[in-house]
Amino acid sequence: MEKLVIHGRNRLSGEIEISGAKNAAVAIIPATLLAQDVCRIENLPNISDVTCMFKILTQMGAQVKIINKHTVEINTKTVNSYIIPHEMTKQLRASYYLIGALLGRYSRAKVALPGGCNFGVRPIDLHIRGFELLGANVTVENAMINAKADYLTGSSIYMDKVSVGATINIMLAAVKARGLTIIEHAAKEPHIVDLANFLNAMGADVRGAGTDVIKIHGVQNLHGCTYSIIPDQIEAGTYMVAAAATGGDVLIKNVIPKHLESITAKLLECGVSVTEYDEAVRVVSDGKFRKCNVKTMPHPGFPTDMQPQMAVLLTVANGTSIVSESVWDNRFKYIEQLVRMGANVQVDGTIAVFQGVPELTGAPVRADDLRAGAAMIIAGLMARGKTEIEDIIYIDRGYEDYVEKLRNVGADIYRKTIVPEGNKMGSAG
Numbered sequence: 001m002e003k004l005v006i007h008g009r010n011r012l013s014g015e016i017e018i019s020g021a022k023n024a025a026v027a028i029i030p031a032t033l034l035a036q037d038v039c040r041i042e043n044l045p046n047i048s049d050v051t052c053m054f055k056i057l058t059q060m061g062a063q064v065k066i067i068n069k070h071t072v073e074i075n076t077k078t079v080n081s082y083i084i085p086h087e088m089t090k091q092l093r094a095s096y097y098l099i100g101a102l103l104g105r106y107s108r109a110k111v112a113l114p115g116g117c118n119f120g121v122r123p124i125d126l127h128i129r130g131f132e133l134l135g136a137n138v139t140v141e142n143a144m145i146n147a148k149a150d151y152l153t154g155s156s157i158y159m160d161k162v163s164v165g166a167t168i169n170i171m172l173a174a175v176k177a178r179g180l181t182i183i184e185h186a187a188k189e190p191h192i193v194d195l196a197n198f199l200n201a202m203g204a205d206v207r208g209a210g211t212d213v214i215k216i217h218g219v220q221n222l223h224g225c226t227y228s229i230i231p232d233q234i235e236a237g238t239y240m241v242a243a244a245a246t247g248g249d250v251l252i253k254n255v256i257p258k259h260l261e262s263i264t265a266k267l268l269e270c271g272v273s274v275t276e277y278d279e280a281v282r283v284v285s286d287g288k289f290r291k292c293n294v295k296t297m298p299h300p301g302f303p304t305d306m307q308p309q310m311a312v313l314l315t316v317a318n319g320t321s322i323v324s325e326s327v328w329d330n331r332f333k334y335i336e337q338l339v340r341m342g343a344n345v346q347v348d349g350t351i352a353v354f355q356g357v358p359e360l361t362g363a364p365v366r367a368d369d370l371r372a373g374a375a376m377i378i379a380g381l382m383a384r385g386k387t388e389i390e391d392i393i394y395i396d397r398g399y400e401d402y403v404e405k406l407r408n409v410g411a412d413i414y415r416k417t418i419v420p421e422g423n424k425m426g427s428a429g
């Protein structure tokens with residue numbers, strides 16, 4: 001067990017390299033099951049969600065060859081089962097992409113319901129409806145999703161809600177279905193486009209990804225390919241906010257500025273300077289922020305996965321700021337931790353009202369989930385004094401080498417091993 005120790009108020013200065021996108025990687029890795037071939041994937045982030053997905057594929061019979069820290073070759077010729085038990089899926093919510101991938105490969109899938117972050121209910125009704133419209137019979141029993149069809153048939157699917165996961169899962173099932181599938185009201189996140197590009201590199205026919213309407217002409221067979229994952233939009237946004245929070249001057253490299261537009265716009269509104277280059281953004285701030293209102297929306301709106309991070313700036317912004325979380329029904333749990341550091345925030349359902357305070361002060365806090373954990377790091381970097389963050393295993397899921405990346409730009413942050421209570425030397429007999 002480890003915790004983070006941060007001594008705040010160091011201005012971040014220097015360069016940070018962004019890694020591959022977690023939410024693209026956890027969709028593209030299962031997609032390799034759609035071909036009985038070898039796929040070489042590059043620019044993968046070295047994070048526990050990715051290694052967990054490798055483990056699942058290996059347990060299914062695939063061969064995952066680690067080429068280097070960011071590159072693997074996945075051979076799925078030897079995969080021989082469409083059944084994924086709970087002990088494999090419980091570690092990773094994105095394991096539900098295996099349903100779409102296995103339906104695409106076998107027209108069958110029997111996958112244990114996933115786990116997931118602890119912010120609100122995370123239903124999969126839109127995934128199931130998509131599979132049924134493609135001709136699969138889907139039942140849920142003993143916490144297992146059981147989907148089967150003689151073969152899948154293309155269909156027109158109008159999504160009741162914009163759903164990243166359901167859009168991805170339907171794409172995975174549809175690429176080898178017979179005929180045309182049209183997904184309307186589709187999610188448009190960068191990782192949806194990245195998955196479509198990967199599938200097309202395998203010989204699929206996916207058009208319109210990144211728009212509201214995705215058209216997929218089913219093909220008989222897919223083949224292996226070599227593919228490089230896009231940079232992580234949310235990792236980049238997280239470091240942009242960290243640079244601003246400390247009144248720093250940081251060049252964030254290996255990004256696609258277009259993917260960051262809504263984050264850049266919100267930082268500019270707060271009075272932060274953001275300069276865009278071809279594959280980098282430079283963030284400069286004096287550590288003072290104007291109040292602003294944030295409403296999270298599906299892409300290209302402000303990303304919900306940046307909501308906790310942006311909220312940290314608003315705790316010390318000048319005036320009253322309002323954050324409206326429109327994607328998840330309970331994503332303000334982390335506010336409790338910010339209040340321990342002196343923030344003045346009122347939460348009412350999916351709305352949080354921030355009264356700016358002069359500063360935050362360091363405190364022992366915890367990471368409630370992945371992005372909440374990232375927000376606590378930003379708060380610790382900005383606060384006066386020492387902050388200790390527990391439950392950092394959540395942060396390890398989605399941010400590669402974050403302690404090293406932050407130390408390289410001057411942050412006073414390190415990991416500290418926690419000795420469990422009962423094991424302390426000399427503890428009472």
Ligand code: EPZ
Nearest residue numbers: 023094121122123124125126127163164165166305327328
């Ligand atoms: C993906 O989750 C991301 N996870 C989340 O990022 C992200 O917050 C979310 O998209 C929104 O961008 C991965 O990509 C692995 P949704 P997902 O389906 O697919 C409702 C992170 O920090 N809904 O777009 O689960 C749902 O309850 C994680 O990297 C249904 O009602 O999100 C939510 O209110 C956290 N029925 C809304 O849609 C369904 O069948 C959007 O969810 C599916 C979703």
